Amino acid sequence: MTPSVAHDHSPLLTVRGLARTIGLRKLFAIDRLVIPRATAIVLTGMNGAGKTTLLRMLAGLEPAPGASAQWTDAHGQAHDAPLSPLPPALRQRIAYLHQHPYLFRTSVRENIAYGLHARGMPRDEIARRVGEALGWAGVSHLQDTAPEYLSGGEIQRVALARAKVLEPELLLLDEPTSSLDGHAREQVIGLVGDLAAEGRTVVMICHDRELINLPGVVRWKLGDGVLDTHHP
Template sequence: MSELLSIERLCKRFGERELFNIDRLFIHQAAAYVLTGLNGAGKSTLLRVLAGLEQADAQRVSFLGKDASLSPYCRAMREAVVYVHQHPVMFSTSVAHNIAYGLEARGMPKAEIARLVEEAMQWAGVEHLRDSKPLTLSGGEKQRIALARAKVLSPKLLLLDEPTSNLDGAAREQVISLIPSLVRGGSSVIMACHDRDLIALPGVQRLKLREGRLQMRQQRVRAA
């Protein structure tokens, strides 16, 4: 399995307080990970650091085998990494426009955008909501739309912060069912969560933040 991202000596401090100091973090291509730890351990902060939304110190960063950085100005990573917040921000337009936003920002042709958005809506099961306003949507619908908005960008690394929190049973299961297809599509996925069903997904590897250190454990793949 090829390595997507490798970071050595990753340290995050808030003033004199050290939140975490990770000797080495490595992520493989087209692989799924759950990031666990107690509240306040730094899970969300680590995702934001990987997304270039927060600063941290790193001795060395390698992305797809080339030297990189966690700076928001590192183009190679910024175009390949997508972060989905626990409470996704929606523009007060239509569902279709929300999904299309990132593609429009990249200057993609309108016909190609329309095709990709249609495919993403079908994948997420939200095509019937294409003209709906975000204010009318449930939490589960917003999360699926946020995943569709991320998927159309074909990210190499997708960072999900508590993707199933505060969702009811049916909505939670719908979101969980989308994760394996993201990995099959070639994305690596890191999910900060406490959800036991996400943690137990077949083939998922576990990253655990504990007392500022990162522990990594690969789970056995369950038979189908």
């Protein structure tokens, strides 16, 4: 699916009733969360505030009982459905990248192709997309390499390519540079900037000042059970 165009000002996704309680503690309660199109968003907050839980709920990786999602499809048709389980139409539009990505015990090329095979895409289209993603992430020379021989930065770039190749409209990234330093960190920051510049919506948990200060980045802050989407 191609990225949403920047001049479409309708929300990419609206989620209502998003809440999580752990024991007697209310982690967060968000009545209405509007995720805009073509926007790079940094989600900050103290450790334990629930940032990862929030992203995983949006990605359908954790249950979100009582929450609902509203969105408009490529044909302009409005949809309203429970967020959990994540509707297939949304699953096709969202990609989630774990802080420590897991790669399958096969080649880099097959890792990137995995989601396309799962969607039943023709082999020639898979080959084209994977080739482009390998080049974009700067890992073409590693395409036949097994994950255990990759550095931390290379694993992160392969994981970003595996997400990008699915052409999601919403990318949810959990601390994409947290375990990296030096040149590896700079490479990943560049790729995240590319994704945002393409017109995709990127929501990333992050404390990296360089990512936070990328041009046009919007800052959200989660704390004391409240999500502030107008944080300076």
